[in-house]
Amino acid sequence: MAAWHNVVIIGGGGAGLRAAIAIAEANPKLNVAIVSKVYPMRSHTVSAEGGAAAVAGRDDADDSFDEHAYDTVSGSDWLCDQDAVEAFVVEARRELLQLEHWGCPWSRRPDGRIAVRAFGGMKKKRTWFAADKTGFHLLHTLFQTALSYSDIVRYDEWFVTKLLVHDGRVRGVVAVELATGATETIVADAVIVCTGGCGRVFPFTTNANIKTGDGMALAYQAGAPLKDMEFVQYHPTGLPFTGILITEAARAEGGWLLNKDGYRYLQDYDLGSPTDQPTMRSMELGPRDRLSQAFVHEMEKGRTIEHEAGHVVHLDLRHLGKELIDSRLPFVRELCASYQNIDPVSELVPVRPVVHYMMGGIHTDINGATPLTGLYAAGEVACVSINGANRLGSNSLPELLVFGARAGKAAAEFVSDVPGAATGPVLAQGRDEERRLHRELAGRHGSGGERLADIRTEMQDAMEAGAGIYRDEASLIKAIDKVAELKERFARAAIDDTSRTFNTELIAMLELSGMLDVAECIVASALRREESRGAHQRTDFPGRNDEKYLAHSLIRRTPAGESRVDYLPVTITRWPPGERVYGR
Amino acid sequence: MSETDDKHAVPDMPDTTGTITMEVARFRPDRESEPSWDSYDVPLRKEWAVLDGLNHIKDQLDGTLSYRWSCRMGICGSCGMTVNGEPKLTCSTFLTDYAPGPVRVEPLANFPVIRDLVVDIEDFMAKLPTVKPWLVSGDEEPAEDSEYRQTPAEMDDYRRYSMCINCMLCYSACPVYALDPDFIGPAAIALAQRYNLDSRDEGNEDRRDVLASAEGVWACTFVGECSVACPKDVDPAGAIQRYKLTAATQAVKDLLLPRGAR
Numbered sequence: 001m002a003a004w005h006n007v008v009i010i011g012g013g014g015a016g017l018r019a020a021i022a023i024a025e026a027n028p029k030l031n032v033a034i035v036s037k038v039y040p041m042r043s044h045t046v047s048a049e050g051g052a053a054a055v056a057g058r059d060d061a062d063d064s065f066d067e068h069a070y071d072t073v074s075g076s077d078w079l080c081d082q083d084a085v086e087a088f089v090v091e092a093r094r095e096l097l098q099l100e101h102w103g104c105p106w107s108r109r110p111d112g113r114i115a116v117r118a119f120g121g122m123k124k125k126r127t128w129f130a131a132d133k134t135g136f137h138l139l140h141t142l143f144q145t146a147l148s149y150s151d152i153v154r155y156d157e158w159f160v161t162k163l164l165v166h167d168g169r170v171r172g173v174v175a176v177e178l179a180t181g182a183t184e185t186i187v188a189d190a191v192i193v194c195t196g197g198c199g200r201v202f203p204f205t206t207n208a209n210i211k212t213g214d215g216m217a218l219a220y221q222a223g224a225p226l227k228d229m230e231f232v233q234y235h236p237t238g239l240p241f242t243g244i245l246i247t248e249a250a251r252a253e254g255g256w257l258l259n260k261d262g263y264r265y266l267q268d269y270d271l272g273s274p275t276d277q278p279t280m281r282s283m284e285l286g287p288r289d290r291l292s293q294a295f296v297h298e299m300e301k302g303r304t305i306e307h308e309a310g311h312v313v314h315l316d317l318r319h320l321g322k323e324l325i326d327s328r329l330p331f332v333r334e335l336c337a338s339y340q341n342i343d344p345v346s347e348l349v350p351v352r353p354v355v356h357y358m359m360g361g362i363h364t365d366i367n368g369a370t371p372l373t374g375l376y377a378a379g380e381v382a383c384v385s386i387n388g389a390n391r392l393g394s395n396s397l398p399e400l401l402v403f404g405a406r407a408g409k410a411a412a413e414f415v416s417d418v419p420g421a422a423t424g425p426v427l428a429q430g431r432d433e434e435r436r437l438h439r440e441l442a443g444r445h446g447s448g449g450e451r452l453a454d455i456r457t458e459m460q461d462a463m464e465a466g467a468g469i470y471r472d473e474a475s476l477i478k479a480i481d482k483v484a485e486l487k488e489r490f491a492r493a494a495i496d497d498t499s500r501t502f503n504t505e506l507i508a509m510l511e512l513s514g515m516l517d518v519a520e521c522i523v524a525s526a527l528r529r530e531e532s533r534g535a536h537q538r539t540d541f542p543g544r545n546d547e548k549y550l551a552h553s554l555i556r557r558t559p560a561g562e563s564r565v566d567y568l569p570v571t572i573t574r575w576p577p578g579e580r581v582y583g584r
Numbered sequence: 585m586s587e588t589d590d591k592h593a594v595p596d597m598p599d600t601t602g603t604i605t606m607e608v609a610r611f612r613p614d615r616e617s618e619p620s621w622d623s624y625d626v627p628l629r630k631e632w633a634v635l636d637g638l639n640h641i642k643d644q645l646d647g648t649l650s651y652r653w654s655c656r657m658g659i660c661g662s663c664g665m666t667v668n669g670e671p672k673l674t675c676s677t678f679l680t681d682y683a684p685g686p687v688r689v690e691p692l693a694n695f696p697v698i699r700d701l702v703v704d705i706e707d708f709m710a711k712l713p714t715v716k717p718w719l720v721s722g723d724e725e726p727a728e729d730s731e732y733r734q735t736p737a738e739m740d741d742y743r744r745y746s747m748c749i750n751c752m753l754c755y756s757a758c759p760v761y762a763l764d765p766d767f768i769g770p771a772a773i774a775l776a777q778r779y780n781l782d783s784r785d786e787g788n789e790d791r792r793d794v795l796a797s798a799e800g801v802w803a804c805t806f807v808g809e810c811s812v813a814c815p816k817d818v819d820p821a822g823a824i825q826r827y828k829l830t831a832a833t834q835a836v837k838d839l840l841l842p843r844g845a846r
């Protein structure tokens with residue numbers, strides 16, 4: 001069987017939905033489909049808490065696009081592309097307003113205008129928020145708005161296993177319908193990958209179970225390069241057992257980070273000195289990379305607190321008072337109560353750094369186009385890059401809107417111009433993939449092989465040990481060797497479930513296969529970058545080296561199946577590389 | 585289970601206070617005519633949700649168990665199941681609350697089962713667009729470069745109804761939906777009200793036919809179980825009651841006033 005659409009979007013999260021609406025608006029005649037492994041409103045965007053950054057408005061004269069751009073550039077440790085950032089800051093504001101017009105319940109000031117809050121690494125208050133459920137409201141607003149475009153076709157709970165490439169052009173995908181186990185070749189003139197991040201490659205993460213980097217692996221296997229994969233963001237404040245995020249908004253509203261002596265230790269790490277009221281770009285409002293690194297140093301000095309689930313520091317919100325916590329941070333209170341059994345109104349919250357966000361991803365230009373004709377990407381899976389070596393909190397939600405819309409428009413234009421091509425070879429490829437899937441299902445059963453979960457856990461532990469907040473050559477080589485070993489073992493892993501109906505074990509197997517590729521790309525890229533920049537800290541190369549590495553890494557798969565890393569210079573428009581200064 | 589298995593399943597979590605038995609409903613409608621029960625012993629840890637127990641089964645004991653989950657923080661709405669007879673989000677329902685056990689886990693009631701703990705929610709997905717859960721803008725749309733003004737008080741009018749995560753616990757709890765599958769149901773009505781009561785929205789009229797129909801609010805006999813089941817305090821029962829009032833007032837107006845003057 002084969003279906004056909006002008007554009008197939010993989011992923012129904014923020015980026016995918018925004019792209020779909022952009023296409024529907026650009027050219028209502030185009031036939032657009034969203035293929036998503038979960039119902040769109042279950043996508044991980046739903047978990048985003050703190051907010052979305054954009055210069056707030058005409059009467060907030062004390063902020064400017066240039067300042068948002070500068071914060072983003074310095075936050076990225078100069079590894080972003082400044083042309084992309086300049087476009088981003090302007091369009092971010094437009095997108096957040098558009099979302100308001102679609103009904104997003106942004107929190108308001110008393111006079112009815114949009115309210116903004118402070119956020120880490122931002123010099124001005126410019127983070128729009130919907131209490132502390134920003135991603136939830138953003139995603140549901142987009143999903144519900146997309147429902148009004150009844151022509152958008154949805155494949156809900158379909159899992160994409162392969163990109164079909166013929167004659168150097170992406171021509172469709174193969175997907176499995178979870179409910180029935182049916183496989184289908186879906187032919188398309190263009191494909192937009194919006195599959196989100198890959199936090200589940202690590203053991204301790206804020207990311208949902210579905211964030212397994214599928215799209216990165218799909219693109220890599222299809223021959224498209226992945227960019228800046230060594231840059232993995234650790235968020236400084238996750239709950240110890242679960243890794244559930246306590247949003248940066250908690251610190252933006254005035255929360256403090258304390259070590260075991262009750263001391264605001266960030267003052268010892270060149271992040272400024274403590275003030276009662278939060279100071280922008282200072283102390284607890286410093287950037288995430290620096291805060292997570294400070295935690296490691298505190299731990300080495302023996303100044304963290306030993307907790308059942310490892311070392312922690314304390315997030316102190318008590319002085320904010322119940323009223324503020326309930327109005328601005330209700331979800332934080334709910335999460336602390338459910339998952340940690342504490343009340344932040346009166347108790348300290350134990351937190352530790354946790355893998356949160358992937359700066360790297362599928363290499364795209366400013367319009368979401370990849371070097372592979374017909375393939376586009378947007379959202380966390382993509383790397384444009386506005387985030388460089390360290391993303392600023394609250395830049396990701398506006399990013400997925402801005403570049404989701406851009407990718408949608410670019411794909412719409414592309415398919416309107418592109419000549420049709422024979423589908424025969426594409427269908428043949430699709431059939432091969434469908435046969436492979438059936439073999440996987442039948443062949444892996446009862447072979448007495450290892451459990452998937454064991455291989456996954458070993459991969460996660462190897463990544464944390466080898467490619468964590470601090471890395472060096474030895475740790476990375478160890479991780480590379482481990483991933484290679486796990487790939488071999490994976491080939492022999494077994495699954496219990498041979499049913500076609502809603503076979504989540506088969507899906508977990510396909511996800512793990514992709515995650516092993518993504519893990520390999522992360523460590524291989526990290527090994528090659530012999531400097532420290534942003535979230536990539538090499539203890540054997542402690543300084544930033546602009547002469548050699550003011551460049552994006554690009555990792556791609558050679559025809560022989562090995563990985564190769566090249567570099568691409570960053571684009572600098574107005575802000576030459578400088579020192580990152582926080583708190584002074 | 586071997587010791588090494590156990591080590592991988594639960595790294596860094598020493599806090600075991602024994603085990604608890606989970607009785608899990610198993611059903612493959614394509615192969616079996618009715619559900620059966622499987623029983624598994626899982627570690628009883630104070631921080632483990634029912635979902636962690638299921639994940640332990642899936643990863644270490646029986647890979648064939650099917651269920652949905654994703655965020656594990658009570659916001660994506662995937663993991664609704666029936667736990668000891670009540671509809672619950674399994675990621676925010678804790679095993680210790682059921683000690684010493686057993687904990688019985690079944691699929692949500694009132695939905696067809698696809699497999700094991702996975703239910704078919706296509707009925708809701710089809711009904712949702714019929715209530716037009718999107719902002720219908722009127723004449724007073726703001727300029728492209730500015731926002732609608734909306735005070736915090738105006739937002740409070742609909743805020744509660746905007747918190748729905750589409751988890752389906754309310755449908756599972758609803759005795760009306762159990763008997764009348766055409767009933768639009770609690771969450772869809774709450775979402776319609778979320779927009780009806782939004783000061784920016786002008787879509788009341790557009791939603792009226794569906795909401796005020798026999799399958800809309802009037803199907804509800806005000807049992808209120810939906811609001812009890814709702815994990816996000818949406819109060820769909822309140823939304824329904826409030827719309828009944830609106831619809832009744834409108835019906836009286838329709839009788840008294842000639843068309844056009846309404």
Ligand SMILES: Cc1cc2nc3c(=O)[nH]c(=O)nc-3n(C[C@H](O)[C@H](O)[C@H](O)COP(=O)(O)OP(=O)(O)OC[C@H]3O[C@@H](n4cnc5c(N)ncnc54)[C@H](O)[C@@H]3O)c2cc1C
Binds near residue numbers: 050134245356379395
């Ligand atoms: C807890 C948390 C809080 C956050 N808070 C903030 C914040 O306050 N501000 C901010 O700016 N950013 C925040 N972020 C980051 C931000 O939420 C994410 O980067 C962003 O939501 C990613 O959106 P996306 O559309 O790219 O992908 P997702 O929302 O992750 O969507 C991915 C989609 O792809 C689909 N998919 C994936 N693989 C496949 C496949 N193989 N086949 C078919 N479909 C597939 C999924 O079904 C899903 O629909 C937060 C992140 C986390 C983890």
Ligand code: SF4
Binds near residue numbers: 750751754771
């Ligand atoms: S109203 Fe409550 S119970 Fe019903 S779907 Fe929404 S969140 Fe779930």
Ligand code: FES
Binds near residue numbers: 655660661664674675
């Ligand atoms: S897993 Fe998302 S609500 Fe439970």
